[in-house]
Amino acid sequence: MSKLTICDHPLIQHKLTYIRDKNTNTKDFRELVDEVATMMAYEITRDLPLETIPVETPVTTAQGKVISGRMLGLVPILRAGLGMVDGMLQLIPAAKVGHIGLFRDPETLKPVEYYVNLPSDAAERLLIVVDPMLATGGSANAAIETLKKRGCLNLKLMCLIASPEGVKAVQEAHPDVDIFIASLDECLNDHGYIVPGLGDAGDRMYGTK
Numbered sequence: 018m019s020k021l022t023i024c025d026h027p028l029i030q031h032k033l034t035y036i037r038d039k040n041t042n043t044k045d046f047r048e049l050v051d052e053v054a055t056m057m058a059y060e061i062t063r064d065l066p067l068e069t070i071p072v073e074t075p076v077t078t079a080q081g082k083v084i085s086g087r088m089l090g091l092v093p094i095l096r097a098g099l100g101m102v103d104g105m106l107q108l109i110p111a112a113k114v115g116h117i118g119l120f121r122d123p124e125t126l127k128p129v130e131y132y133v134n135l136p137s138d139a140a141e142r143l144l145i146v147v148d149p150m151l152a153t154g155g156s157a158n159a160a161i162e163t164l165k166k167r168g169c170l171n172l173k174l175m176c177l178i179a180s181p182e183g184v185k186a187v188q189e190a191h192p193d194v195d196i197f198i199a200s201l202d203e204c205l206n207d208h209g210y211i212v213p214g215l216g217d218a219g220d221r222m223y224g225t226k
């Protein structure tokens with residue numbers, strides 16, 4: 018079973034409350050998502066391996082630690098996932114960014130892939146799949162399957178808000194993919210929205226609808 022980490026830092030929880038608030042405008046929503054994404058990037062990179070190298074200080078030679086060669090990639094699921102990328106890049110500017118576009122087939126209600134563009138060395142990287150909302154788990158699972166089919170096996174998933182149903186769906190389908198979220202909400206409603214959630218993340222981020 019994959020690990021579920023709830024990033025419960027007070028600053029993340031504080032900002033998440035204002036992200037949820039229906040009176041938060043588009044500009045503030047975007048900025049808050051950006052800031053929370055930066056802080057969550059800090060948590061999700063906590064176990065990156067380190068190596069020791071010598072460093073000359075003004076006083077002597079010391080043994081310092083640097084991240085050891087593990088290359089990172091971010092893979093936002095279009096479109097709402099895009100809103101978390103810049104915040105993460107603040108902390109990990111050398112990460113490459115791939116994109117996966119999915120839409121929901123109105124007949125089957127299953128996610129259909131319409132766009133995939135990944136760094137050429139994606140399979141050698143630790144890839145963080147990014148989507149603000151983990152609702153049914155359908156999109157996250159489809160994105161993870163797309164990546165695995167292309168040989169990308171070192172994956173993590175980062176979302177702002179998850180439903181218990183979404184977490185279960187991803188953990189069952191991909192027990193090797195650890196999940197990082199800022200909140201585990203109550204449930205999904207009949208329209209597939211997370212309750213209490215924040216509404217439609219893409220619409221709130223881009224001011225559509």
Ligand code: URA
Nearest residue numbers: 152210211216217218
């Ligand atoms: N996608 C969203 O943007 N919001 C939800 O609540 C569920 C899926």
